[in-house]
Amino acid sequence: MSIRKFAFSLFALTALALPAHAKEGGGHGEAAQHWSFKGMTGTYDRAALQRGFEVYRQVCASCHSLNLLSYRNLADLGYSEDQIKAIASEYAVMDGPNDEGEMFERPARPSDRFKAPFANKKAAMYANNGAYPPDMSLLAKARHGGADYIYGIMTGYADAPENMTLMQGQYWNAAMHGNIIAMSPPLSDGMVSYEDGTEGTLHQYAMDIATFLTWAAEPHMEARKRTGLKALIFLLVFSFIMYGVKKRVWQDAH
Numbered sequence: 184m185s186i187r188k189f190a191f192s193l194f195a196l197t198a199l200a201l202p203a204h205a206k207e208g209g210g211h212g213e214a215a216q217h218w219s220f221k222g223m224t225g226t227y228d229r230a231a232l233q234r235g236f237e238v239y240r241q242v243c244a245s246c247h248s249l250n251l252l253s254y255r256n257l258a259d260l261g262y263s264e265d266q267i268k269a270i271a272s273e274y275a276v277m278d279g280p281n282d283e284g285e286m287f288e289r290p291a292r293p294s295d296r297f298k299a300p301f302a303n304k305k306a307a308m309y310a311n312n313g314a315y316p317p318d319m320s321l322l323a324k325a326r327h328g329g330a331d332y333i334y335g336i337m338t339g340y341a342d343a344p345e346n347m348t349l350m351q352g353q354y355w356n357a358a359m360h361g362n363i364i365a366m367s368p369p370l371s372d373g374m375v376s377y378e379d380g381t382e383g384t385l386h387q388y389a390m391d392i393a394t395f396l397t398w399a400a401e402p403h404m405e406a407r408k409r410t411g412l413k414a415l416i417f418l419l420v421f422s423f424i425m426y427g428v429k430k431r432v433w434q435d436a437h
């Protein structure tokens with residue numbers, strides 16, 4: 184094999200290993216946004232994660248649980264131990280039984296799971312006109328389109344076309360399967376004021392909550408990508424070495 188052929192094969196292999204930059208729309212027509220965490224070296228934007236958490240806890244948390252997260256996981260977002268203790272202590276959780284056999288409430292600790300808004304699925308449905316607000320721990324991974332889908336739901340509300348009648352509690356949404364959703368538009372401009380001074384627009388909230396929920400569904404993404412990249416670099420170096428070895432072994436054969 185000539186050096187040119189070899190270089191070409193290496194190039195082709197590398198290109199194959201890199202994920203194609205496919206257009207990642209949600210499949211329901213919502214446009215793909217630019218996300219810092221896409222691509223082979225993409226990482227989460229810590230400021231966006233913290234803003235997304237604010238949106239979650241001020242808005243979405245009154246209906247949607249995040250059962251797989253504990254308060255201490257918030258360290259990933261850049262919060263200090265003291266900040267996490269303070270955040271957790273704002274929530275009251277059930278504990279017990281105590282020595283008298285009674286259950287009691289206490290402030291949450293960093294090791295506690297995120298407090299769920301409803302005691303069970305029935306209570307959640309009863310409070311929401313019979314519709315169930317799904318747990319959001321894995322939502323960003325479970326839905327086609329991921330972050331784009333969540334962004335799409337947040338920004339996809341519009342008036343229903345004339346030939347479509349909605350029942351009470353139903354809304355038209357471009358990103359929802361079948362275009363009907365039983366969640367009133369949860370976000371609007373100015374609803375959450377950000378501590379870091381970022382302007383509170385619907386677009387911004389939608390980007391931030393989608394980033395936060397992607398992290399919630401895939402908190403180890405960054406480590407996974409680092410390992411992948413290391414493996415790729417190793418393979419490249421290894422192929423060069425093996426090429427050298429092959430030349431050496433065969434040099435006397437002709």
Ligand code: HEC
Nearest residue numbers: 242243245246311314315316317333336364365366369392
């Ligand atoms: C008042 C209660 C309520 C609030 C607040 C709320 N939701 Fe919902 N949400 C629901 C209900 C109920 C559904 C189920 C709708 C359906 O099945 O048609 C839902 C569905 C969804 C879906 C679609 C789920 C799927 O199965 O694909 C997404 C995404 C979503 N919510 C995100 C959010 C986000 C993000 C927030 C915060 C910004 C939020 N919701 C706030 C009640 C709520």
